[in-house]
Amino acid sequence: MKIRLVNSGVFTPIDDIKTTLTAPTDGFYWIDADVEDLAELQPLFSLHDLAVEDSQSEEEQRPKIEIYENHYFIVVNSIRFDDEEIFLRALNIFLGRHFIITVTKQKIHELRAVKPLLWEDEANSPDRFLYILIDLVTDNYFTVGDRIEARIDQLEEDILMHTKKSHLNEIIGLRSEILWLKKVLGPQKEVINTLNKKDLRLIDDQLQKYFSDIYENAVKISETFETYRDLMSNLREAYQSSIANRANEIMRVFTAMTTIFMPLTVITGIYGMNFDNMPELHWKYSYFAVLGLMIFLGSGMYYLFRKKEWL
Template sequence: MKIRLVNEGIFTPIDDIHTTLTAPEEGFYWIDADLDDLVILQPLFQMHDLAVEDCLNDEEQRPKMEIYEGHYFIVINSIRFDDEEIFLRALNIFLGKHYIITITKQKINELRTVKPLLWEQEVSSADRMLYLVIDTVVDSYFKVADRIEAKIENLEEEVLVNAKKSHLNEIISLRSEILWVKKELAPQKELLLVLYRKDLRLIDDNLQKYFRDIYEDAVKVAETFDTFRDLMANLRESYQSSIANRANEIMRVFTAMTTIFMPLTFITGIYGMNFDNIPFIHYKYGAVFLIGFMFMLGTIMLVWFKKKDWL
């Protein structure tokens, strides 16, 4: 657990957790904690049992906001994409008048990214930090969306050039990940709408208006993932078309080969019969003449197929 006094974006480490129970003369306290620290934090800050239970729950938490006496409990999902799977990680936030507590199960990059923003904007209030954290989380969705879009474009090029079975597995896997994120975005938009519209005494009225921009960004993210869903459906159709076209190409080659060998098989069939009165059967160079004729016939048919664009 790391405890910092933040004043005008400057961090001052705090050793005694009890110091944070009273408001500082200037600035606010940021407590960055793990799940194990809830044993200490819950009685000190009078955290509601249901909020603590949500933090400790192994199941994925729905983004939401709960209003308790003296503090708010907010859950928002950060996003990460490793080119194979999309990860959503819950960021639990307890917001008080003079403190903000962030609790996570795993490390979340947005908390590291927000530190220089606090210094650049000389932040001295907990609600301002809440805004920056949520804004950073929502912005990370755009970065992931750009990577997903690039992956879809690469997949489309590979499928059109040379479709493979592995591509279908990638398409199905990525589509399921996109649908999953899309489902999670709906409650996240609801959370941001509450932060924007609801009368919240722990968030400054002037600051609360800025949450509208974050909400609009969240709507854009949701629309982007809607587009991805449609693109994945089109990509799957392209894969099926590519496979069908390849099968048609193979069948066309096989058909041409079969057609070419049909007269050759007919000739060899005739000369394979046990009769004496077959033309050239006793001719000295009959075999050479016949093989040459068959080769010439096959070549003529092949050239003809090429000219007709059948191959």
């Protein structure tokens, strides 16, 4: 657990947790905690039992905002895209009048990235911290969206150039993750909308208006992932068409080969008959003549098929 006094964006480490119980003269306290630290923090800050229970739960948390007497409990999902797989990590936030507590189970990039922004913005209140943090979390969805779009483009190019069976598994897997992500974006969008429109006493009225900009970005993200879902459907159709075209190409080659060998088979069948009165059988050069005729017919038909682009 790390405790910092944030005053005009400047961080001052705090060693004694009890110091944070009293509001500072200037600034606010940021407590960056792990789930295990909630046992100590709950009685000190009168954190609601249900909020603490949700933070400690092993189950996936739905984005939400809950309003209690002396604090708000907010859950948003941070996003990562590693090794072609999407990860969502819950960011639990307890917002008070003079403090903000962030609780995570895994490391979240936005908590590290927020520090220089707080200094640049000269943040001096916990609600300002909340705004900057949620803005960072939302913007990161655009970054992940760009990587997903690049992956879709690369997958489309690979399918058009050389279709593989593994491409279908990639399409199904990526489409499932996009659908799952879009399902999660709905509640998160509503949380941001609540911060934008609802009368919340722990958030300054002037600052509350800025959440409308984050909400617009959340709507754009939701629409973008809706587009990605449609692109994945198109990609699956492209895969199936490519497989069908490839099968047609193979069948066309086999058909052409069969057609070429048909007259050759007729010739060999004729001269394979066991009749005595076949003058060509007793001719000195009959073998070479028939063989030459077969080569001429086969080559001629092959040339004809190539000219008509059937092969």
